[in-house]
Amino acid sequence: MTLIDETSTIPAGGPTLEQVRRVVTELPGPKSAAILARKADAVAAGVAHSMPVSVVAAGGGVVVDADGNSLIDLGSGIAVTSVGNAHPKVAAAVAAQAAQFTHTCFMVSPYESYVDVAEALNRLTPGDFAKKTALFNSGAEAVENAIKIARKHTGRQAVVAFDHGYHGRTNLTMALTAKSMPYKAGFGPFAPEVYRVPGSYPYRDGLTGAEAAKRAITLIEKQIGADSLAAVIIEPIQGEGGFIVPADGFLDAVVAWCRDNGVVFIADEVQTGFARTGAMFASEIFGIEPDLITTAKGIAAGLPLAGVTGRAEIMDSAHAGGLGGTYGGNPIACAAALAAIDAFENDGLVERAQQIGALLTERLDAIRANDPRLGDIRGHGAMIAVEFVDAETGAPDAALTAAVAKACVAEGVIILTCGTFGNVIRFLPPLSIGDDLLNEGIDVLAAALERA
Structure with a gap:
């Protein structure tokens, strides 16, 4: 996939976007970096951001940035675009x-x-x-x-x-x-x-x-x-x-x-x-x-x-x-x-949320079986979280959580953290996401955990 230039036509989201994870630049890429530099000059510092990208399109289970990177969306704009971004209806x-x-x-x-x-x-x-x-x-x-x-x-x-x-x-x-x-x-x-x-x-x-x-x-x-x-x-x-x-x-x-x-x-x-x-x-x-x-x-x-x-x-x-x-x-x-x-x-979205929850829970439980740093997996439907802890003491491990989230972002997966102690990764994918992207997102998380 070539980088998107100023004259490129980008699909308007929804099912027209190719449903793949594709990282073609380091994040942020040059175009996103330029826009984020303008943000730093123009927008109040208190308005922070967690993803180093500037978005140009989104739909299904992906978000596309100005440099042509296609990211797996496991955040839905913090549980907002549940029906999918740019839903045709x-x-x-x-x-x-x-x-x-x-x-x-x-x-x-x-x-x-x-x-x-x-x-x-x-x-x-x-x-x-x-x-x-x-x-x-x-x-x-x-x-x-x-x-x-x-x-x-x-x-x-x-x-x-x-x-x-x-x-x-x-x-x-x-x-x-x-x-x-x-x-x-x-x-x-x-x-x-x-x-x-x-x-x-x-x-x-x-x-x-x-x-x-x-x-x-x-x-x-x-x-x-x-x-x-x-x-x-x-x-x-x-x-x-x-x-x-x-x-x-x-x-x-x-x-x-x-x-x-x-x-x-x-x-x-x-x-x-x-x-x-x-x-x-x-x-x-x-x-x-x-x-x-x-x-x-x-x-x-x-x-x-x-x-x-x-x-x-x-x-x-x-x-x-x-x-x-x-x-x-x-x-x-x-x-x-x-x-x-x-x-x-x-459109069967209540049932789809249940399917997403079952998939996420099964995958995360399998990881936890071999990694005691996953202290708790909880939630319902497409609102699932994993709490990361010190394997010896069970104390909240915010540093591990931040490291895993940062590694996922670098690999093109939008991950959100939360928790009073900063030690929880939450999964809020759009209900329009496919199982293949969900599984790939968890694969990236598992690899990040192994390296952490």
Whole structure:
């Protein structure tokens, strides 16, 4: 494959891209390096990047850079392009809507596609009860509004979040987020009346779900008090914290306690939503029905959109004008969301996520059988992670994790790390990826481990 020059025609993504890993230059190649140098001069230093490339096309299971390198995509833009980048249905819907109108502000001149998305979310989210939805721009904005709604509904102020949780980078969501660097360091003071308790981390705490829930509930009752508590918010599977899957019974017990005490239970499904875990929403895996659910990321296949969906009586607590935003539920983003939801429901993507999870787990288990540095393999569907540890002590090994990730990147595999201790590699491939690329990506990881 020759390098792409300025006059080359690059396929617009989707299935038209050749589904191969091909590294034709060192990363970054000369064209990407030039663009990244411009980034350093023009973009604030706090906006970092993990891949040394400048992307020109993506689709299926690959990302192509300006130098013609074709990289295996195991990140999906952090669980955003779950239906596949430049999905034909999404691209067509976006183009058609852009030709009609790009914006009116739903709070000024409403349009049907916003209502269509709200109806779809009310139908798809767990819970056989009347629901309503409000649309926003980002996951953090959805979380902030969920807290607003819960406080208005209950007349209480306190909010409980959990160790290892991640909920965003705005002021309130930084307060909810557990990890300091890079999300919170130096950015305080944070919003008040936010409290943190330990959750369930079976690999590290060794507790049953019931034991972990009792620990959390005891702290809430003794240190905060149910009468002061508006909401409990948790990711059903914690994302940035390390893809931590709670022990069976933990979420059930917390939800039951919230019900008994008039506390709003909020499931942050920004990363786990929309088929990612092999269910449309991770809450379904644990058999819980949250009062409110926040969604974003995979909802619109790369267009900025987010939602808060929940019990109608809670959602209607906010006064007229209390919810909204200039761009919330933008018509182009709504068109993309409706096309993406069509794909999730009708293209077998829930089942595909289950197949991806089975393949990843089988391959990683085989590696772990001969390498004790893989301390834990966990997750559901196409949301799988491996926690790297010191083989002797079981302590988190962030250095090994970084070395493996760096080696994978150099070989043309997009790998994301996470975890409070920086020792987790997470796999979030697009659901459009083929088994051959998945296997090749794990082959590259295994080789990197052998060299580490």
